[in-house]
Amino acid sequence: MADQLPRKTSRIQQRNRRRILDAALDVFSAHGFRGATLDQIAEQAGLSKPNILYYFDGKEEIHVTLLSQLMETWLDPLIALDPAGEPLTEILAYVQRKLDMSRDLPRESRLFANEILQGAPRMDPHLRADLKPLFDDRCAVIRAWMDAGQLAQVDPRHLIFSIWATTQHYADFQAQIEVLLEGEEPIDAASQFLQTMFRNLLTPGQRTAPA
Amino acid sequence: MADQLPRKTSRIQQRNRRRILDAALDVFSAHGFRGATLDQIAEQAGLSKPNILYYFDGKEEIHVTLLSQLMETWLDPLIALDPAGEPLTEILAYVQRKLDMSRDLPRESRLFANEILQGAPRMDPHLRADLKPLFDDRCAVIRAWMDAGQLAQVDPRHLIFSIWATTQHYADFQAQIEVLLEGEEPIDAASQFLQTMFRNLLTPGQRTAPA
DNA sequence: CGTGTTTTTGACCATTTGGTAAATCCACGA
DNA sequence: TCGTGGATTTACCAAATGGTCAAAAACACG
Structure with a gap:
C-alpha cells in the first residue's frame, strides 16, 4: 500500500x-x-533553542514556512468569491469573511502586514505566483458584473484594495484602535459600517431615501 | 535680548x-x-557610528525623536478639518490630504505603521495624549453634521478608521500594490475611487441615477 | 597665529544572537 | 532487559551590534 516510506x-x-x-x-x-x-x-x-534548530534549519526557514502556510489562508476568502453568485451578496460576504479573519487571526494579519511593510522580501515570489493571478481573475469577474449593470462602475482593483485595507486595519492597527475606542470591541460596529459603505458604493442606480 | 544662552x-x-x-x-x-x-x-x-552617538544618546533616542516629529505631521490633516466648513467637502478634502501624504511621505507612513503594528510600545502615550482628544473632538464634529442631516448617519469612528485604512494602505502595502498593478502609479485612480466611495457613503438622501 | 572648543575618528568592549557539536536521554521493539 | 535511533540538552562559538573613550582633527575667533 502507499505511504510506506520510512516513518515520515x-x-x-x-x-x-x-x-x-x-x-x-x-x-x-x-x-x-x-x-x-x-x-x-x-x-x-517551551523548548530549548537547539531543540528548535533540530526541527527547523534556522530562523529563516521557520519564517518562510509560516509565510507559505499564511498565503493559503490569505487567499481562501477571495477564492471563495463565487462568480456564479449574486454580485452584491458575494462582495459583502467577502468583506465579512475578511473582517472575521481580522478578529480571529490577528497574528496572521500582522505577520503578513510586517512582511509587506518591509517590502515583501520573502513573499514577493508568492505574491507574483499565487496572489497576482487570482487578483486578476477576481478583478475580471467583478468587472463583468459591473459591465452587466449588476454593480456600480468603480475600479475593481481599488475596490479590492479598499476591502483589504479596511478589514485588515482592525487587526494591524489594533493597538491604536484600542486606545481610541477605549477597549470597546470594534468588530460588530465595523461590520455594520463596512456593509453599509460597500453596499452604498456598489448598489447600481437609485438609493432609497432615508427615513 | 532673549536667546542669549550659549550657542544653542x-x-x-x-x-x-x-x-x-x-x-x-x-x-x-x-x-x-x-x-x-x-x-x-x-x-x-554618511557619518561614522560614533559620530551619530555624538548627536544622539542612542538608537532609542533617534527613534523617539522621529516618532515625536511624526505625530505632528500625522495630526495636521485631521486638525485642518474645519468644523465651520461644508461637511462633505471637508471630509473629502481630508481623504485627499491623507492620500497625498501616502504618496509624498511613504516613509513616515511606514514608520507609523511599524510602530503601531508592534503594539505602539513607544507611541502609546502620544496616542493617548495627542491623538485621542483630537479624535474624540473630530468624531463629535462629524456626529453633529450627521445629526443636522448634512451627512448620512454612520459611525464617525469607523468612518475615520476607514479613511486612515484606505489611504495609508497605498504607502504601507506599496510592495504588494506594485506587484498587483505592475508598477502603475495608483494614486490618481485611488483618489477617484475613494472620492466616489466616501461621497456615496456620506451623501444624505437620494443619489442621482447613473447615465 | 594661538588657543580653547566643537566635531570626528579609530580602537575597543560587552552583550546578544543565530547557529553548532557532542554528549545524554529516552521510548520502544526484539 | 538491552540495544538503537530519534529527541533533547549542555557547553560553546563567531558574528553582529549598541555603545564607550581618549585622542586627533577641524574649527572659531581674538
Whole structure:
C-alpha cells in the first residue's frame, strides 16, 4: 500500500513542529522578522533553542514556512468569491469573511502586514505566483458584473484594495484602535459600517431615501 | 535680548542632526526599530557610528525623536478639518490630504505603521495624549453634521478608521500594490475611487441615477 | 597665529544572537 | 532487559551590534 516510506513524521515531531510554528507566529507577528529572536520563540514554545534548530534549519526557514502556510489562508476568502453568485451578496460576504479573519487571526494579519511593510522580501515570489493571478481573475469577474449593470462602475482593483485595507486595519492597527475606542470591541460596529459603505458604493442606480 | 544662552545649535549641528534623522527615517521605516542598525543609519547618513552617538544618546533616542516629529505631521490633516466648513467637502478634502501624504511621505507612513503594528510600545502615550482628544473632538464634529442631516448617519469612528485604512494602505502595502498593478502609479485612480466611495457613503438622501 | 572648543575618528568592549557539536536521554521493539 | 535511533540538552562559538573613550582633527575667533 502507499505511504510506506520510512516513518515520515512521528507523533512527537508533528506536535513539536506545530508548537514551534505557533510560538513563532506569536513572536514574528509581534516583533517582525529581525526583531524576533530564536530564544523568544524557544521560550514561547517551551523548548530549548537547539531543540528548535533540530526541527527547523534556522530562523529563516521557520519564517518562510509560516509565510507559505499564511498565503493559503490569505487567499481562501477571495477564492471563495463565487462568480456564479449574486454580485452584491458575494462582495459583502467577502468583506465579512475578511473582517472575521481580522478578529480571529490577528497574528496572521500582522505577520503578513510586517512582511509587506518591509517590502515583501520573502513573499514577493508568492505574491507574483499565487496572489497576482487570482487578483486578476477576481478583478475580471467583478468587472463583468459591473459591465452587466449588476454593480456600480468603480475600479475593481481599488475596490479590492479598499476591502483589504479596511478589514485588515482592525487587526494591524489594533493597538491604536484600542486606545481610541477605549477597549470597546470594534468588530460588530465595523461590520455594520463596512456593509453599509460597500453596499452604498456598489448598489447600481437609485438609493432609497432615508427615513 | 532673549536667546542669549550659549550657542544653542551650530549650523553644522543642525545639518548633521537633520541628516541623521533623515537616514534613520529611511532605515527604521524599511526595517522596523529592531531591524534597523546604527551602522546602517550611519552609512546612510554618511557619518561614522560614533559620530551619530555624538548627536544622539542612542538608537532609542533617534527613534523617539522621529516618532515625536511624526505625530505632528500625522495630526495636521485631521486638525485642518474645519468644523465651520461644508461637511462633505471637508471630509473629502481630508481623504485627499491623507492620500497625498501616502504618496509624498511613504516613509513616515511606514514608520507609523511599524510602530503601531508592534503594539505602539513607544507611541502609546502620544496616542493617548495627542491623538485621542483630537479624535474624540473630530468624531463629535462629524456626529453633529450627521445629526443636522448634512451627512448620512454612520459611525464617525469607523468612518475615520476607514479613511486612515484606505489611504495609508497605498504607502504601507506599496510592495504588494506594485506587484498587483505592475508598477502603475495608483494614486490618481485611488483618489477617484475613494472620492466616489466616501461621497456615496456620506451623501444624505437620494443619489442621482447613473447615465 | 594661538588657543580653547566643537566635531570626528579609530580602537575597543560587552552583550546578544543565530547557529553548532557532542554528549545524554529516552521510548520502544526484539 | 538491552540495544538503537530519534529527541533533547549542555557547553560553546563567531558574528553582529549598541555603545564607550581618549585622542586627533577641524574649527572659531581674538
